[in-house]
C-alpha cells in the first residue's frame with residue numbers, strides 16, 4: 001500500500017488572487033506549485049504554451065521529467081482520450097452527480113481513470129522535488145469533486161474568495177496572455193452581471209463540496225493581502241506542514257521563486273520579492289450602480305464570508 005499523495009487544491013472563482021497565493025505558497029519549503037493542472041492537457045501538452053519558467057512546455061526539463069516518471073513519456077498520453085474523459089466527468093454540470101453519496105456505476109471507471117492521471121503527476125512531482133504537499137491551483141469545482149473519489153489523494157481544499165465587486169472589476173479589464181508568444185491574445189472579459197452570477201454559483205458549489213466532508217480551508221483574499229505571512233502560516237498549518245515552514249520576514253514582502261506552473265495568471269512569470277498589498281482599485285473604478293448590482297446578486301454568500309453589506 002502506498003500512502004495517498006497530499007494535495008493542496010486551490011479552488012475558487014478566477015481573479016480572486018489564487019495565483020499569487022499559489023506562487024507564494026509554492027516558494028516555501030515542502031511545497032511544490034504545479035499551476036492550473038486542469039489546463040495541462042490542452043495548453044501544455046497539445047498547444048505547447050509557456051511554463052512558469054518561461055520555456056515552452058515541451059522544452060521544460062521539469063515537465064519532461066514529470067512525463068517520463070508519471071507515464072513513461074508524454075508521448076504515451078493520448079490527449080484526445082484525456083479530453084474525452086474530461087468532457088465525460090469534469091464539468092460543473094456534473095457536480096451534483098459527483099457529490100452524491102455513491103458515485104453512479106456508469107461514471108466510476110471514467111472518474112477513476114481521469115483522476116489517476118492527476119495522481120500520477122502529483123506523485124511524480126512530489127518524488128522529484130521532495131515536496132510533502134503538491135499544489136494544484138486548477139480552481140475548478142468539478143475537478144475537486146472528481147478528485148474526492150480517488151483514494152490515492154489526500155485532498156485538502158484551499159478555497160479562496162474575494163469580495164464580488166472586486167472580482168467583477170477585474171474581469172472587466174483587458175489582460176494579455178503572456179504564455180502565448182506567437183500572437184497577441186487576451187484573457188476573456190465578462191460583464192458585472194455575468195461575474196456576479198458565476199461568483200455565486202462557483203462559491204456555492206465549493207460550499208457543497210465542503211459540506212460533503214472534503215476538508216476545506218476558507219481564505220479571503222482580503223485577509224491574505226492584509227497579513228500575507230499570517231495567512232500562509234494558517235494554510236501551512238492546515239496542510240500539516242512544520243511550524244517553521246513560513247520563515248520570519250517583513251509581513252508584506254514575500255519571495256517568488258522560479259516555478260514550473262503549467263497555466264494561470266501572467267503573474268507566474270514573475271520572480272524575486274513581491275510586495276503583497278490590497279488591490280482595491282475597484283472601490284473608485286467600478287461604477288456604484290454596478291457595485292450595487294453585484295453586491296445584491298451575491299449577497300447570501302457575501303454575508304456568509306463576512307463582507308460588509
Ligand SMILES: [Zn+2]
Pocket residue numbers: 051052053054055060061062063259260261
Ligand atoms: Zn518549466
